[in-house]
Amino acid sequence: MLENNLKTFPENLLYPIKSYERIPVIIYEDSKDGSKQIARRIAEIIQDKQSRKQAAVLGLATGSSPLKVYSELISLHRNEDLSFKNVYTFNLDEYYPLEDDHPESYHYFMNEYLFRHIDIDPDNTYIPKGNIPLTDVKSHCLEYEEKIKSLGGLDFQLLGIGRTGHIGFNEPGSDERTMTRLVRIDNITRRDAASDFDGLVNVPYEAITVGVKTIMSAREIIIMAWGQHKADIVREAVENPVGANVPATYLQEHPNVSFVMDRAAAGRLTRAQTPWKAGVCQWDDDLSCKAVVWLSQKLGKAILKLTDEDYNEHGLSELLLNAQNAYQLNIKMFNRLQHTITGWPGGKPNTDDSNRPERALPAQKRVIIFSPHPDDDVISMGGTFLRLVEQGHEVHVAYQTSGNNAVHNSDVLRYIEFYEEFANHTNSNVASQTEIENLKLALIDAKGNIKLKKIKALIRRGEARDAARFCGLDDGGIHFMDMPFYEKGGIKNKILTEEDIQLTMNLLKAIKPHQVFAAGDLADPHGTHRVCLNAIFEAFRRLNHEDWMKDCWLWLYRGAWEDFKIDEINMAIPLSPNELLKKRSAIFKHQSQKDRPPFPGEDTREFWQRSEERNRNTAKLYRELGFAEYEAIEAFKRWKFK
Numbered sequence: 001m002l003e004n005n006l007k008t009f010p011e012n013l014l015y016p017i018k019s020y021e022r023i024p025v026i027i028y029e030d031s032k033d034g035s036k037q038i039a040r041r042i043a044e045i046i047q048d049k050q051s052r053k054q055a056a057v058l059g060l061a062t063g064s065s066p067l068k069v070y071s072e073l074i075s076l077h078r079n080e081d082l083s084f085k086n087v088y089t090f091n092l093d094e095y096y097p098l099e100d101d102h103p104e105s106y107h108y109f110m111n112e113y114l115f116r117h118i119d120i121d122p123d124n125t126y127i128p129k130g131n132i133p134l135t136d137v138k139s140h141c142l143e144y145e146e147k148i149k150s151l152g153g154l155d156f157q158l159l160g161i162g163r164t165g166h167i168g169f170n171e172p173g174s175d176e177r178t179m180t181r182l183v184r185i186d187n188i189t190r191r192d193a194a195s196d197f198d199g200l201v202n203v204p205y206e207a208i209t210v211g212v213k214t215i216m217s218a219r220e221i222i223i224m225a226w227g228q229h230k231a232d233i234v235r236e237a238v239e240n241p242v243g244a245n246v247p248a249t250y251l252q253e254h255p256n257v258s259f260v261m262d263r264a265a266a267g268r269l270t271r272a273q274t275p276w277k278a279g280v281c282q283w284d285d286d287l288s289c290k291a292v293v294w295l296s297q298k299l300g301k302a303i304l305k306l307t308d309e310d311y312n313e314h315g316l317s318e319l320l321l322n323a324q325n326a327y328q329l330n331i332k333m334f335n336r337l338q339h340t341i342t343g344w345p346g347g348k349p350n351t352d353d354s355n356r357p358e359r360a361l362p363a364q365k366r367v368i369i370f371s372p373h374p375d376d377d378v379i380s381m382g383g384t385f386l387r388l389v390e391q392g393h394e395v396h397v398a399y400q401t402s403g404n405n406a407v408h409n410s411d412v413l414r415y416i417e418f419y420e421e422f423a424n425h426t427n428s429n430v431a432s433q434t435e436i437e438n439l440k441l442a443l444i445d446a447k448g449n450i451k452l453k454k455i456k457a458l459i460r461r462g463e464a465r466d467a468a469r470f471c472g473l474d475d476g477g478i479h480f481m482d483m484p485f486y487e488k489g490g491i492k493n494k495i496l497t498e499e500d501i502q503l504t505m506n507l508l509k510a511i512k513p514h515q516v517f518a519a520g521d522l523a524d525p526h527g528t529h530r531v532c533l534n535a536i537f538e539a540f541r542r543l544n545h546e547d548w549m550k551d552c553w554l555w556l557y558r559g560a561w562e563d564f565k566i567d568e569i570n571m572a573i574p575l576s577p578n579e580l581l582k583k584r585s586a587i588f589k590h591q592s593q594k595d596r597p598p599f600p601g602e603d604t605r606e607f608w609q610r611s612e613e614r615n616r617n618t619a620k621l622y623r624e625l626g627f628a629e630y631e632a633i634e635a636f637k638r639w640k641f642k
């Protein structure tokens with residue numbers, strides 16, 4: 001069986017008393033740890049069957065969630081002789097209609113990420129067929145069910161969870177008696193897949209999926225969720241009553257199911273959000289602040305107006321006991337939050353800094369802003385970026401990846417045609433006409449074309465340079481890292497390499513910054529931000545012994561996807577209406593990302609709108625807690641290594 005590797009979660013919940021969870025939840029530090037354990041459990045099932053000379057029948061999933069499980073199974077096969085000779089697999093689903101060899105088909109996926117690396121007999125691998133005529137679909141679905149039954153049913157089912165709460169392609173509304181069938185894909189799910197298909201229009205509307213009943217018939221089920229972007233749906237699946245509106249809730253009725261997740265995906269469970277409701281807590285200032293902000297927001301009352309009764313009536317009497325009375329507690333937490341607000345992101349020179357988020361000295365700091373994609377710097381902290389430059393700090397911006405996945409082909413065509421006409425006009429054709437024609441052809445079947453990717457990267461470089469110059473940098477402060485993990489890994493499989501870490505270390509060593517800003521925005525749909533952050537964490541760890549590192553503070557920002565909660569913020573930079581407009585102009589420099597960038601996620605607003613709304617909302621939340629009213633606020637959390 002799987003075991004929690006986090007002894008308690010969250011750490012400040014000392015004695016759990018009441019659980020809100022209706023499915024056994026197992027939490028790991030990160031997806032790597034969790035995936036390893038899942039792979040081990042699958043190996044156990046296979047080997048147990050082997051020892052009894054029986055076949056193991058596995059239900060498998062696709063998507064980003066199982067990727068690490070599959071790579072772990074491959075390494076168990078390579079390094080620990082795990083054989084798949086007795087294994088039959090049944091995949092959950094396939095898009096319809098879609099050819100097997102389409103790079104987004106689940107046939108292609110399974111072969112690419114598992115089957116071709118192990119010793120499974122290809123005849124034992126079943127995936128619903130996306131390339132059969134509509135008239136054959138019904139009988140194909142029946143045969144699929146029959147085949148599973150004839151092998152004795154599923155010993156094990158692996159599942160991911162979609163943001164709609166779907167399992168397989170059983171979207172909201174699916175009945176618990178459903179079997180393998182053709183279904184319509186939910187719009188949110190289609191939008192989530194849009195980037196993989198190079199635009200929403202290319203995403204199939206339908207899929208063949210095994211049913212809820214088929215899934216529930218498995219003898220053991222593990223459902224996985226990794227990352228903050230899954231946290232909301234995880235809470236619904238785990239804590240809401242069973243209902244068709246979140247099909248994953250059906251799993252609550254299964255006798256042998258585990259919901260395996262990482263810390264980030266567990267972040268919205270009641271025990272994580274409001275641990276005092278789940279048991280006895282270890283109260284420190286951080287948890288007290290979280291509780292006070294929660295209470296203030298729940299009651300719609302400013303912090304300084306909260307009374308003893310408010311605390312008592314909302315399950316926070318224990319907190320009050322520790323703090324003597326509401327008045328004392330309110331003042332303490334009010335001051336704590338007040339001290340996060342500053343107009344001096346690089347520290348205010350010549351002032352007492354004991355209650356300020358940043359040090360006064362050195363008055364002029366060396367700063368690196370790491371930006372995972374070429375526009376995250378201005379989207380997430382454009383106002384602070386402008387301030388740092390204006391306040392005389394030596395600011396560098398480091399674009400970690402080229403961002404070439406997120407440029408439309410039509411933009412590339414515009415540049416190629418410009419180039420062509422300019423070359424004709426000046427009689428200075430550097431690229432041959434055939435080369436240009438080939439590029440145009442490649443636009444039709446764009447995936448994987450290196451030259452096209454290069455052009456896309458150059459388009460984004462130009463935009464990033466323009467925006468950084470607009471923020472006041474000269475070219476010496478602009479660094480393009482083109483981190484190899486992004487160039488090599490493709491959209492799905494992003495794994496940090498030694499080269500990425502070295503590049504990051506080299507830049508840090510060359511600049512010896514006092515302040516580093518990095519994207520701690522872990523909700524980005526393709527994991528790029530996460531890998532970029534891991535590169536920085538690892539570089540910091542390795543450089544820890546260097547003298548200048550003692551003065552180097554790491555600040556995390558978030559932005560386009562989701563902001564920090566108020567109690568997590570250590571530095572809040574208010575922006576005036578004019579500064580917000582200036583920030584918008586900086587974001588506008590990223591023309592290829594305007595209107596409908598290829599990767600908008602499920603949010604249909606443009607990046608500048610999301611960013612402004614977030615910044616305004618943070619200001620509003622501060623206001624509601626009883627602080628001064630600002631137009632907008634950019635928020636940062638200081639990262640301290642343990």
Ligand code: F6R
Nearest residue numbers: 061062063064065160161162168
């Ligand atoms: C995949 C499948 C889906 C995914 C779900 C989560 O075969 O049927 O239910 O498991 O959409 O997708 P990811 O893991 O990409 O977040």
